[in-house]
Amino acid sequence: EPEVTQTPSHQVTQMGQEVILRCVPISNHLYFYWYRQILGQKVEFLVSFYNNEISEKSEIFDDQFSVERPDGSNFTLKIRSTKLEDSAMYFCASGGWEQFFGPGTRLTVL
Amino acid sequence: SQQGEEDPQALSIQEGENATMNCSYKTSINNLQWYRQNSGRGLVHLILIRSNEREKHSGRLRVTLDTSKKSSSLLITASRAADTASYFCATDAPLSPTGTASKLTFGTGTRLQVTL
Structure with missing residues (x-):
């Protein structure tokens, strides 16, 4: 079964550094999304792309x-330029009405 | 905002029992989806119910939707220890002119613990 993949699974960076989180959506999907979840909080929408x-x-x-x-x-x-408050789990998703999520990248900003 | 709010926040049951989680939201929706998240892991899509549907089944899952009350429930029957996870409802509204894409607004989740 096709799935969304994300790399890396865990990224540690220093404040002020640039990070790139990568996702490979499901191949026939047209809509792509990024969400984030700060520890203990709700999953929040960041952006959609089409x-x-x-x-x-x-x-x-x-x-x-x-x-x-x-x-x-x-x-x-x-x-x-990462900030301490950017520390979170970042999820990529793809799909249309149904959105399928990747396993996430845990970003830790020190 | 279209916030989903689940209750209870936490639920502890024994294996074999049924688990019912509820979700309420504030504004009109197109669809409502339920997701499962194991601790520190990704979100697994469970089921989508459209605003014109009232009930939907998938295996041991039963979802109901009452748009007049702006609420949904997720029932897991004959629960198993492997069902231990957090469960989230997520609501959407169309983004595109064709109405085929949507951002999801997630609720706070119900933490389900199934013990042997």
């Missing part, structure tokens, strides 16, 4: 965040 452009973004998704689909299979989330 037809090579952002469809919608939340207020969390500020200028420090960007997304890209560089090669038709990967879908990346870049955080330019």
Whole structure:
């Protein structure tokens, strides 16, 4: 059964550093999403992506965040200058009405 | 906002018993979905129910939706220890002009513990 994959599973970085989180969505899906979950809190929507452009973004998704689909299979989330409060589990999802989530990348900012 | 709020926050039952979790939301939706999350892991899609459906079954799962009360319930029958996880409801509204994509708004989740 096809599934969404994410790498790395765990990323540790220093505050102010750039990180790129990678996702490979399910191949025939057209909509892609990033969500995050701060420890003990709700899963929060960050951004949706369709037809090579952002469809919608939340207020969390500020200028420090960007997304890209560089090669038709990967879908990346870049955080330019990480802050302590960016520490969270980041989930990629793909689909349409039903969204299928990857296993997540745990980002720890020190 | 279209927030899903689950109750109870935590539920502890014995294996073989049924578990019922409830979700309430605030605004009109297109679909409501239930997800399972094992501790520190990803979200597993369980079931989607459309706003024009009232009940849906999938294996040991039964989901109901009452749009007049803006609420849904997830019933897990004959629970197993492996069902121990957090369960979230998520609501959506269309984003695209064709209405085929949506951001999900998640609730706070119910932590289910199934003991032997």
